[in-house]
Amino acid sequence: MPITIYDVAKKAGVGIGTVSRVLNDSPKVRITTRNRVMAAIQELHYHPNPMAQRMAYGKTLAIGVITRFFTRPSFVERLRGIEASVAESEYDLIVYNVETLAKRERYFRTVPMSHRVDGLIIICLPPTDADVERFIEEKLPTVLVDTYHPNLSRVVVDDVSGGRMATQYLISLGHRKIAYLSDPLNDPLASPFRFTSSLYRYQGYRQALEEAEIPFVPRYHQAAEHSLYQAKVLAHRLLSLPDPPTAIFAASDTQAMGALEAAREKGIRVPEELSVIGFDDIEIAAYLRLTTIRQPLYESGLRSVEILLSHLDRPQEQPRQVNLALELVIRDTTAPPRH
């Protein structure tokens, strides 16, 4: 049978209240009795039962994270930041991985109702208004990462400006035939399961073209489900056009890798004949010497936990937004076009 606070109290010759105060670092315990209690705790190898504590506190001491963490290296990196940050707190981290629409529905619905967590972080899955209403009704503090809703705190990057940044850089090198390679650009409200960032990066791409008075060529935008393989197929399509682009802006590093691979297969040299720029700066990008837009993935995890903890302390706090900076990382896959 496990050792309880009563055993400790008896051994130390004090009341259970005193033991609890020692455990919770209450100042109103004389140093001598504190020592006595500490000794008893040591001797009995006592550890408070966390379930009883949670019950008494009225908190679960757990934070949930809903993510599609396996589909992209960038999610994993974010999750890494979250775990690191949560580990420093008194909270446990419970993960919910979404791979199907059914699971999305289930988690979005049951996690708030069931009161299993004190707070929630959602990575990259845009919640509907109804979802958000439920979170708020259930008083479940929620922070979004890499997705957006006006009524919830969020950690974001400015994907529009990231898209511009990438495109402007290519333009500054002298490119005018610039393709954009991404996953399908669905309206986030219509398809709650899709990434929203590709759409915004696309908007930035369009803006940059417009500013430079370069006409947009619809065929230069190719989209398909996010994968290395699909990206390679799309890049092949782009490079086989009668008037192929001289530069490809890929909505993610993974897709940029597909573009590089396609170029290699076609014997097109990078960056001499084709420039490729990615997005994210995942670990492998440095290795591939890929020019890309870096977003602070790990840090986004840290910051989201920071915000969430602050909401947990002050439940009345207003939703807030943290903008993380994007950075152009120039490596070896971009160069001026040949003539």
Added chain:
Amino acid sequence: MPITIYDVAKKAGVGIGTVSRVLNDSPKVRITTRNRVMAAIQELHYHPNPMAQRMAYGKTLAIGVITRFFTRPSFVERLRGIEASVAESEYDLIVYNVETLAKRERYFRTVPMSHRVDGLIIICLPPTDADVERFIEEKLPTVLVDTYHPNLSRVVVDDVSGGRMATQYLISLGHRKIAYLSDPLNDPLASPFRFTSSLYRYQGYRQALEEAEIPFVPRYHQAAEHSLYQAKVLAHRLLSLPDPPTAIFAASDTQAMGALEAAREKGIRVPEELSVIGFDDIEIAAYLRLTTIRQPLYESGLRSVEILLSHLDRPQEQPRQVNLALELVIRDTTAPPRH
């Protein structure tokens, strides 16, 4: 104020015990009263407080997983299997990510003592005898994945035979100058933070050479910390030897990618001039057309949960071992050597 079982009982005109029995599908409730209770639950939007349930059950209804899940795609894949399986159960999944020795120590020590989880899965981090003793003393059912201890249940593959399989295949193609590229082969007992699999695969490699009466060339074994970049460096070293190998067996697909990259940089054609075989069959391997030894990563996660749940049901159960099968996947990076 949240709705409790008392509210439901009052509304339904029954005692709380009856409500509880309805919640727990006890057979000893008349159908008519059950319906009455159900109606009240619906009407009040009642959800039982999980902390109170855990308290009463004397269980945490949580499973912990300790892993280094971010360093390798193969861990993530295992974790995916674990999450999928846990999601089907009544348990929550709490993740503990280990990136430093300090964190390893902390988790291995505190997780069992603190009684935060009912069961534990450990991926790829070999526990010491002292660790295991602690798990058993604290009655914490534990399952190891891709690591071993005689006193704990585990899900493993036969890495020795995997190493042989890879090497024998290269030999069967006609290779005799076969290199092994891996991370450092530490004694698992001496360095609890290292992977053990590389060592066993090495043993398999040596066995296969011996069986084919091919003398082992020490310089053909190169080891460094696990990373794409390091692997590339090692491969360069191998390929610059006066008598370079005609085939490289890499201890992981990631490392095989490094070898492929090195070959590309040196202008050595694969598989014509150099064969490369990897290990794991991670997602990207299919894309790269990499010959490799497939291990069922996702399934290893599923099976580990299965075993753990069974131990949770029957605490007296003996530790058991599940062996998963390895499979040679022949793709396009291996071929007979040229003469």
Added chain:
DNA sequence: ACATTTTTTGAAAGCCCTTCCCTTATAGCG
């Protein structure tokens, strides 16, 4: 219809903490 089982139900005890309220011990001060 009555006695006897069997089923169903209500209520209390228990799970292990925290916290509040009140008593007791200590300290400070005149």
Added chain:
DNA sequence: CGCTATAAGGGAAGGGCTTTCAAAAAATGT
């Protein structure tokens, strides 16, 4: 030294559930 102000500690209440136990209700048998 005695009195008040303050610090320290004991113990009960409370948190929301499960489960046991005993009582009530229904079912069965005669």
